[in-house]
Amino acid sequence: MNEHASIQYEEPASREPKFETKESKFESNETESESDETESESNKTEFESDKTDNESNESEESESAEEETETIPKFLNNTYSDLMTLIIQHNLNNKAGNAIIRFFNKHSNLPTSPLPKNIEKGRKLIDRMKLINLLNKEKTNNNRNYNEQYTSNWWAQTKKTLPTGSYLLSIILYSDASTTDSLGKNTLYSIFVTLGNIITWRRNKPDVKQLLVYLPIIKAKDDTQKISEEHKNIVCRTFHKSLKFLLSPLYDDNGIELELNNSIFWCFPRISMIISDWPEACTFALTYKSTKSNYPCHFCLVSKEDLSNINLNSNQIEPKSYNNMKLYYKNNTEKNVSIENVRNFFWSVPNINIYAATVPDRMYHLDLGLFQHQLNFTKILINKQCGKSVIDEMNRRTTKILRYKDLKSFPNENYEESDVTLLQESINEWAKLFIELFKEHSKSKLQFPKLHSWVFHICSSIHEFGAINEYTTETYKSLHKDYVKKPYKLTNKKEIEKQIMKIIRRKAIITESSSKEIPKTPIVLKYSKKLYEFCI
DSSP states (O other), rough: OOOHHOOOOOOOOOOOOOSEEEEEEEETOOOOOOOOOOOOOOOOOOOOOOOSSSSOOOOTTTOOOOHHHOOSSOOOSSSHHHHHHHHHHHHOOOOHHHHHHHHHHHOOOOOSSOSSHHHHHHHHHHHSSSSHHTTTOOOOSSSSSSSSSGGGGHHHHHHTTTTTTOOEEEEEEEEEEEESSSTTTOOEEEEEEEETTTTHHHHHHGGGOOOEEEEOOOSSHHHHHHHHHHHHHHHHHHHHHHHHHHHHGGGOOTEEEOOOOOEEEEEHHHHEEOOOHHHHHHHHBOOOOOSSSOOOOOOBOOOOGGTTTTTTTTGGGBBHHHHHHHHHHTTTTTGGGGGGGSGGGGGGGOOOOHHHHHOHHHIIIIIIHHHHHHHHHHHHHHHHOHHHHHHHHHHHHTTSOOOOTTTTTTTTOOOEEEHHOOOHHHHHHHHHHHHHGGGOOOSSSOOOOOHHHHTTHHHHHHHHOOGGGGGGGGHHHHIIIIIIIHHHHHHSSSSSSHHHHHHHHHHHHHHHHSSSSSOOOOOOOOOOOOOOOOOO
């Protein structure tokens, strides 16, 4: 359990609370001060039992009163601990776990088994483990590793701004507009939320994500209006005003009291990162979405001509921050750096640089982005050398490859500082070869923002927020079916949002009343009406 569920926590040094600034009260003309403090690590997480298959037996019901009332339960031995680590890490059900126990007991030749009588008993023990026991685990590795979010620079810097004795509650947002019908005529803009305190392998499962809201979508009456500057400005303002309405209550000066495992924790919610595809990242950062704009990267002020230049040094790349972007906005020179003429809500939010927080999504950057370019350009090269018949044969063989349904993310992705350096060197080597091979076959000469982002910003994102397994939209995409597409089919296509909210609410009530076990899909907030409505 130490390897897969331990919590790194160091008591912060005594310091005064820093919550009297204007920015924490979300006033329109506030100023902010950024913290350059270094490192401190903490985290809290909670184990949640996977759905059981009702294989408990009578023996577990007769657990001793002493065990039931134990204040801080522990595993009886290392073998017991290793077994439950194996079960949780690989998401094995009770049936498989019980088979492992029977196999071990049969062949170990031990007079007394060190394992529980069944897996459900082990799961109950994990549930009873107090969070405070996990919070106070001592750090055993002095080397700097980047894996879970609590090992990141953002966590350490943000924790130092909080009052002594409080805990950081990391909020991760995901947003995307999803079509409701097969024709793509109607869309809903959904935002989901999860917590960075939950370990990554668990957080990347669908039931740990919560539908937060459907944001309004401003529709144009025709194509002319759609491309107008006025309409674009209205869309951006509506988005950020909606976020302000939605998220401002998180930033109460006094924090919140969170009850976990019958204990109360004083927490301060802070938005850590935004997971989205490139257009949505530009919406949060209010940068131009066009890759042909002068400064298309939402991370930094690199010109479009230098997007394929992998030989830039740090002095030639100016990171975007609320300080320099706010200055362009105030001076009415925002067009010079390709940002919208709209005040960014996140300029007023403490502990977040929205330009760095919109992390490179692994799926869109690699699987559906750079890899697709590499594949397409490779086909062009093969076609020139060998002709179209070879491409047809290549496509035919590709279709014969069976889909592997159980493909999963690596659960224990971990970077030491040397690994990050090695990763950057490998990226540079790949990018150099990619450009040498394919630049002449690209109409834009490989001026891809995703190429620039992968070369110059992925390793800094690992330093800032942890391993890149955290930056994936894969499980979120599957949630669109449950919270957009399927409910939409049950409506009469009038006042869609209201009807979908009622459908999801009924589903949540049914799920809660029918079972106390963890559902396969998250239980949503009980929406009954729109929170607000306004005309533009």
